[in-house]
Amino acid sequence: MIELKDIKKGFGDKEVLKGVSASMEAGKVNLIIGSSGSGKTVLMKCIVGLIEVDSGQVLYNEHDFTSMNDQEKKTIRQEIGMLFQGSALFDSMTVEQNVMFPLDMFGVGSYKEKKKRVMECLDRVNLTEAARKFPAEISGGMKKRVGIARAIVLNPKYLFCDEPNSGLDPQTSLLIDKLIKELTLEYNITTVINTHDMNTVMESGDHIIYMFEGLKQWEGSNEDIIFAKDEKLNDFIFASDFLRDAKEMRQMEMFRDKNWRDRLKKNGKND
Amino acid sequence: MEFKFFHHFGTYLLMLKGMFSRPENPKMYWKQLMQQSVDIGIGSLGIVFIISLFMGGVTTLQTSYQLVSPIIPKATIAQIVRDTIILEFAPTLTSIVLAGVVGSKIASELGNMRISEQIDALEIMGINTKGYLVLPKILGALLTIPCLVIISGFLGIYGGKLAGTAAGIISDDEFMQGLRQELKVYNIFFALSKSYTFAFIISSVSAYYGYNVQGGALEIGKASTTAVVVSCVLILFMDYALSAILL
Numbered sequence: 001m002i003e004l005k006d007i008k009k010g011f012g013d014k015e016v017l018k019g020v021s022a023s024m025e026a027g028k029v030n031l032i033i034g035s036s037g038s039g040k041t042v043l044m045k046c047i048v049g050l051i052e053v054d055s056g057q058v059l060y061n062e063h064d065f066t067s068m069n070d071q072e073k074k075t076i077r078q079e080i081g082m083l084f085q086g087s088a089l090f091d092s093m094t095v096e097q098n099v100m101f102p103l104d105m106f107g108v109g110s111y112k113e114k115k116k117r118v119m120e121c122l123d124r125v126n127l128t129e130a131a132r133k134f135p136a137e138i139s140g141g142m143k144k145r146v147g148i149a150r151a152i153v154l155n156p157k158y159l160f161c162d163e164p165n166s167g168l169d170p171q172t173s174l175l176i177d178k179l180i181k182e183l184t185l186e187y188n189i190t191t192v193i194n195t196h197d198m199n200t201v202m203e204s205g206d207h208i209i210y211m212f213e214g215l216k217q218w219e220g221s222n223e224d225i226i227f228a229k230d231e232k233l234n235d236f237i238f239a240s241d242f243l244r245d246a247k248e249m250r251q252m253e254m255f256r257d258k259n260w261r262d263r264l265k266k267n268g269k270n271d
Numbered sequence: 272m273e274f275k276f277f278h279h280f281g282t283y284l285l286m287l288k289g290m291f292s293r294p295e296n297p298k299m300y301w302k303q304l305m306q307q308s309v310d311i312g313i314g315s316l317g318i319v320f321i322i323s324l325f326m327g328g329v330t331t332l333q334t335s336y337q338l339v340s341p342i343i344p345k346a347t348i349a350q351i352v353r354d355t356i357i358l359e360f361a362p363t364l365t366s367i368v369l370a371g372v373v374g375s376k377i378a379s380e381l382g383n384m385r386i387s388e389q390i391d392a393l394e395i396m397g398i399n400t401k402g403y404l405v406l407p408k409i410l411g412a413l414l415t416i417p418c419l420v421i422i423s424g425f426l427g428i429y430g431g432k433l434a435g436t437a438a439g440i441i442s443d444d445e446f447m448q449g450l451r452q453e454l455k456v457y458n459i460f461f462a463l464s465k466s467y468t469f470a471f472i473i474s475s476v477s478a479y480y481g482y483n484v485q486g487g488a489l490e491i492g493k494a495s496t497t498a499v500v501v502s503c504v505l506i507l508f509m510d511y512a513l514s515a516i517l518l
Contacts, residue, residue, distance in 0.1 A: 048395055049394075050391055050394060050395070070292070070399075073397075074295075074397040075397070076397075077394075077395060077396065077397035078396070078397045080395055080397075081395075082391075082392065082395045084388045084391065084392060086387055086388055088388040088389050088392040089389075090389055091383075091387075091389075101396075102396050104296070104299060105295050105296050105299050105396065105398060106295060106296065106397075107296050107298075160395075
């Protein structure tokens with residue numbers, strides 16, 4: 001579990017994060033959404049420690065990451081896997097070597113054991129046949145999958161994904177979303193995704209944090225979002241006529257479902 | 272302007288300090304050091320070979336052009352060529368060329384890794400990126416550049432001999448006799464001192480500019496150019512300073 005307590009971060013005169021508090025649970029896909037410049041990338045970089053916070057705390061299973069020394073941070077970081085927007089694969093290494101790199105660096109097991117683990121991870125992302133290829137020889141979607149394989153090779157407790165669907169076609173995006181969701185449940189990982197993609201929001205968002213101008217504007221699940229009253233959130237999520245129509249259809253569908261009606265009544269969202 | 276200098280200098284010192292921590296896996300660091308040594312050393316052999324031969328040849332021709340007095344023995348030409356190459360041309364000229372070849376490679380490689388988030392990926396894994404990426408480059412340069420300077424010295428003198436005999440300025444025997452006259456071992460120590468200093472400048476300054484790139488592809492080019500220019504200026508400055516101190 002990751003907890004954020006009153007995170008503030010500024011660059012020069014500009015205050016990017018103005019006090020964000022939230023918690024991200026294990027075994028759930030936690031999404032950070034928001035328009036460009038809302039501070040979601042800075043927030044994610046603060047959580048993983050690539051940017052130091054001005055004030056506030058980031059707690060990994062109740063351990064304060066912000067007050068740790070470099071050596072302690074290294075220990076936490078070995079429990080973190082991260083998928084970058086551009087995949088961040090090492091150009092000079094093959095797919096197999098990229099995935100094996102964390103195992104090599106932290107000396108986990110013999111070569112045979114490492115190779116076995118790498119092939120397991122590549123098999124999990126359906127990329128065993130691309131093991132000998134270089135990043136320049138594979139597609140964007142495949143690169144993302146290699147990035148995921150590299151991120152999970154050390155069995156991380158926390159998985160961070162920075163815009164995992166950027167630059168991908170809708171079908172591949174869905175595939176990546178499905179894969180991340182499956183891995184989160186399979187390994188009980190605390191997954192945090194920074195995204196713009198509405199498919200991801202509606203399909204994978206167990207827990208969603210909507211950022212607006214450096215503050216947490218709304219928090220809930222993908223089911224809550226359909227009935228959310230927050231104007232800024234609705235303007236952001238359902239920006240087009242098509243999406244607004246889709247939202248209404250989904251609302252009607254959910255309302256027809258008795259279980260849902262009961263749940264909404266209980267939560268007072270049936271108005 | 273002066274604040275910018277202090278900012279750069281401070282960040283540069285912090286980068287150097289940050290390189291020293293316990294390696295996550297010494298084997299991987301060793302592998303990286305060997306890789307960098309091959310890239311810097313073997314990768315630059317061709318250009319060092321060419322410039323050294325021509326540098327020696329030109330030095331012989333120009334020295335003989337200026338030494339027209341019949342009183343001065345021809346062997347003096349070889350002596351001047353030897354000392355000029357050992358004291359100045361082999362360490363300084365080779366280092367300036369290497370600042371272009373190796374410096375721009377280091378800066379653009381690290382800059383590209385920074386822009387494509389590969390450095391961030393290593394940081395997230397819990398790896399000290401300064402130690403893993405920068406330190407092997409500096410150590411690789413310190414290992415190989417002095418060797419390249421020594422090779423350059425031999426090749427320069429050989430080039431001088433070739434040019435001298437081919438042009439009929441000096442015979443083989445006279446040249447060899449000149450080479451043996453009044454050889455000061457201190458000059459070799461001086462040349463090696465310079466080569467270690469220049470190797471450190473080339474690798475650390477280029478690594479600094481590459482490691483701290485911010486922006487996009489354009490900035491990688493700018494960082495690469497700045498790294499070469501700053502390295503060359505510092506090499507010339509240190510060349511003067513070391514000559515003033517050590518000679």
